[in-house]
Amino acid sequence: MNIPEQAFIFGAGIKRTQNRSYIVGGKDGRLAEPKMVERFEEAMLPHLAAAYNLARWLTRNGPDAEDLVQDAYLRALKAFDGFRGDNGRAWLLRIVRNTCYTWLQENRVQELATAFDEEVHATEDGSTNPETLLLRSADKQFLNEALERLPLEFREVIVLRELEGLSYKEIAELAGIPVGTVMSRLARARERLQELLTLSVKEP
Amino acid sequence: MLIHAYVDGELDLLSTVKLEAHLRDCTPCAQAHKNLQTLRSGISSGALYFKAPNHLAGRVHLALQEADHAGASSSASVQEMSRRMPSQRLPKRMWWQFSWAWAGVAAALAMAALVVWRLDPGVSRRSQNELLAQEVLSSHVRSLMANHLTDVPSSDQHTVKPWFNGKLDFSPPVKDLGAEGFPLVGGRLDYLDDRPVAALVYQRRKHFINLFIWPSDSGSGQKTVMRQGYNLFHWTQSSMSYWAVSDLNSSELQEFVHLVQNHTRGAP
Numbered sequence: 001m002n003i004p005e006q007a008f009i010f011g012a013g014i015k016r017t018q019n020r021s022y023i024v025g026g027k028d029g030r031l032a033e034p035k036m037v038e039r040f041e042e043a044m045l046p047h048l049a050a051a052y053n054l055a056r057w058l059t060r061n062g063p064d065a066e067d068l069v070q071d072a073y074l075r076a077l078k079a080f081d082g083f084r085g086d087n088g089r090a091w092l093l094r095i096v097r098n099t100c101y102t103w104l105q106e107n108r109v110q111e112l113a114t115a116f117d118e119e120v121h122a123t124e125d126g127s128t129n130p131e132t133l134l135l136r137s138a139d140k141q142f143l144n145e146a147l148e149r150l151p152l153e154f155r156e157v158i159v160l161r162e163l164e165g166l167s168y169k170e171i172a173e174l175a176g177i178p179v180g181t182v183m184s185r186l187a188r189a190r191e192r193l194q195e196l197l198t199l200s201v202k203e204p
Numbered sequence: 205m206l207i208h209a210y211v212d213g214e215l216d217l218l219s220t221v222k223l224e225a226h227l228r229d230c231t232p233c234a235q236a237h238k239n240l241q242t243l244r245s246g247i248s249s250g251a252l253y254f255k256a257p258n259h260l261a262g263r264v265h266l267a268l269q270e271a272d273h274a275g276a277s278s279s280a281s282v283q284e285m286s287r288r289m290p291s292q293r294l295p296k297r298m299w300w301q302f303s304w305a306w307a308g309v310a311a312a313l314a315m316a317a318l319v320v321w322r323l324d325p326g327v328s329r330r331s332q333n334e335l336l337a338q339e340v341l342s343s344h345v346r347s348l349m350a351n352h353l354t355d356v357p358s359s360d361q362h363t364v365k366p367w368f369n370g371k372l373d374f375s376p377p378v379k380d381l382g383a384e385g386f387p388l389v390g391g392r393l394d395y396l397d398d399r400p401v402a403a404l405v406y407q408r409r410k411h412f413i414n415l416f417i418w419p420s421d422s423g424s425g426q427k428t429v430m431r432q433g434y435n436l437f438h439w440t441q442s443s444m445s446y447w448a449v450s451d452l453n454s455s456e457l458q459e460f461v462h463l464v465q466n467h468t469r470g471a472p
Contacts, residue, residue, distance in 0.1 A: 137246030186208055
């Protein structure tokens with residue numbers, strides 16, 4: 001069906017507006033201005049997909065990711081007063097990331113430790129077979145497994161760069177690391193991914 | 205490492221030029237570059253993006269609302285709150301779920317719309333009508349898209365009209381125009397112009413017509429709008445506001461409008 005996208009979006013927008021004015025009006029006129037929580041939702045709920053995707057990749061687990069996204073949103077709501085920037089997505093993702101890291105520290109300590117080990121053990125390998133790579137890069141399952149097996153810090157930069165399309169600078173701010181580190185981490189993450197994709201044999 | 209910055213578009217101009225020259229001469233680097241592109245296109249194809257479950261938006265919304273209430277009355281820990289939230293609880297009206305991809309964009313637009321609406325007291329009736337037209341059109345499109353054309357599917361006007369009893373504070377005139385080539389398909393409750401309205405659905409061949417009706421004492425006259433390939437007719441009659449919208453061609457929709465107008469002229 002041919003959908004007039006503009007119309008629909010605009011319409012949905014109005015629907016939202018109505019919903020809001022309804023809520024505000026219905027609450028014994030306590031507040032004339034849109035409530036903070038509503039401003040927050042308008043600004044941040046659009047980034048829910050990105051928040052979930054990041055949490056899902058960091059935790060490698062759906063239900064945990066859901067819980068953490070919810071936690072992150074609640075944290076973000078508390079901090080929303082201090083949000084002045086224009087990059088709501090990066091701001092929210094930073095909170096999601098922190099929430100996930102806290103959770104990982106409490107529940108998956110060994111994961112954080114492994115990240116270190118693997119970084120040391122990572123080998124540079126120039127002998128990537130292009131054909132195999134081409135084949136497996138197109139295979140969702142191979143890709144998924146390879147990325148899941150990447151150490152946390154590598155996985156994270158790949159997700160932020162390749163799936164969310166964030167710039168080095170945004171990633172640097174988000175993860176609290178220098179831009180140079182983002183670049184080197186990303187380079188190593190990709191090399192590692194190529195290795196995993198071309199060298200690994202799927203376990204039966 | 206430079207190749208990575210290069211494919212990410214993070215290399216300055218001078219280095220980019222140098223690197224491109226180098227890639228032309230150096231086979232291993234060219235191959236590495238190619239591999240990198242292969243890998244990137246695989247990763248960013250969207251296959252790896254985990255889609256948030258549909259209920260998550262509703263769940264987060266509910267948690268936020270509850271935290272907001274709790275924050276107003278007591279200082280219960282927000283973290284606590286989230287733990288106590290059973291994941292199955294969903295809000296009643298889940299239009300959130302409807303589509304987050306759009307709702308995201310919509311929310312931004314809504315903000316803009318609201319600002320204009322609220323901040324500019326001089327918004328003329330004309331532009332309000334424009335917005336309403338847009339709203340009407342959206343309702344029409346949504347009704348076709350969400351597979352929710354009718355709440356009461358019936359071609360019998362004596363079924364459809366009473367169905368609105370108790371659901372609306374007015375009784376919309378309902379008339380089957382099947383004999384004239386516009387059979388009644390059913391009725392539906394909708395929400396427009398800040399109030400519940402009656403939506404009657406008619407059909408002409410494969411085209412559906414949504415006829416929205418609600419009481420309105422303001423404004424009169426007639427108005428025709430064409431938007432995104434849809435035709436919209438608006439008129440006011442016997443203190444009722446009517447909007448007919450369809451992808452049907454303008455002249456046939458006009459015909460439909462005349463039929464409705466004739467039938468409602470004498471009707472209660």
